[in-house]
Amino acid sequence: MLSKPFISVVLLCVVCLPSTATAEREQAEMPEFVSRHLMATMRNHLEALEDISRLLSERRYDKAADLVEQHLGMSSIEMHYEKHVGKYMPSGMRSLATEMHGEATRFAVSARNAEKAGGSDEMFAALADVMGRCVACHSAYRAQ
Numbered sequence: 533m534l535s536k537p538f539i540s541v542v543l544l545c546v547v548c549l550p551s552t553a554t555a556e557r558e559q560a561e562m563p564e565f566v567s568r569h570l571m572a573t574m575r576n577h578l579e580a581l582e583d584i585s586r587l588l589s590e591r592r593y594d595k596a597a598d599l600v601e602q603h604l605g606m607s608s609i610e611m612h613y614e615k616h617v618g619k620y621m622p623s624g625m626r627s628l629a630t631e632m633h634g635e636a637t638r639f640a641v642s643a644r645n646a647e648k649a650g651g652s653d654e655m656f657a658a659l660a661d662v663m664g665r666c667v668a669c670h671s672a673y674r675a676q
């Protein structure tokens with residue numbers, strides 16, 4: 533049987549884990565106007581995911597591909613970084629951002645294929661990969 537002190541230590545670790553993870557996130561130092569712009573971009577990303585999920589539920593794959601490319605894909609980079617946000621990102625964060633835009637473009641391609649095939653599992657996996665990049669960056673970096 534496990535001893536009480538052992539169980540207490542395990543429980544304490546489990547309870548403390550989220551706050552430890554938060555404390556370890558790297559702060560991206562940037563002027564306030566840049567972080568405000570970044571947060572507005574983030575809210576736009578989330579809105580885009582909502583719209584994309586809705587379009588997929590309606591099987592409008594081509595439209596979802598257009599939307600993802602416009603808001604999250606490689607062609608959206610110029611629009612999002614007009615305030616040179618990328619310049620203020622630590623290099624690891626910049627790589628995660630570029631990876632996310634790449635995943636979004638890959639999702640757009642599989643959504644276009646799904647339009648022809650009438651749906652596809654690969655497309656949903658590609659969407660999960662996009663979200664995986666959101667999660668990866670949020671677990672590693674913070675703006676304040």
Ligand code: HEC
Nearest residue numbers: 571574575577578625628629632665666669673674675676
């Ligand atoms: C390259 C890094 C990076 C990527 C990729 C990223 N984010 Fe963020 N996001 C951040 C940072 C940093 C914050 C600020 C978090 C903090 O300070 O606690 C943030 C905050 C947010 C917020 C809160 C905005 C607010 O007004 O407070 C939302 C919503 C969000 N992100 C959505 C997303 C979504 C959806 C994706 C993927 C499609 C995404 N983000 C991808 C770095 C990123």
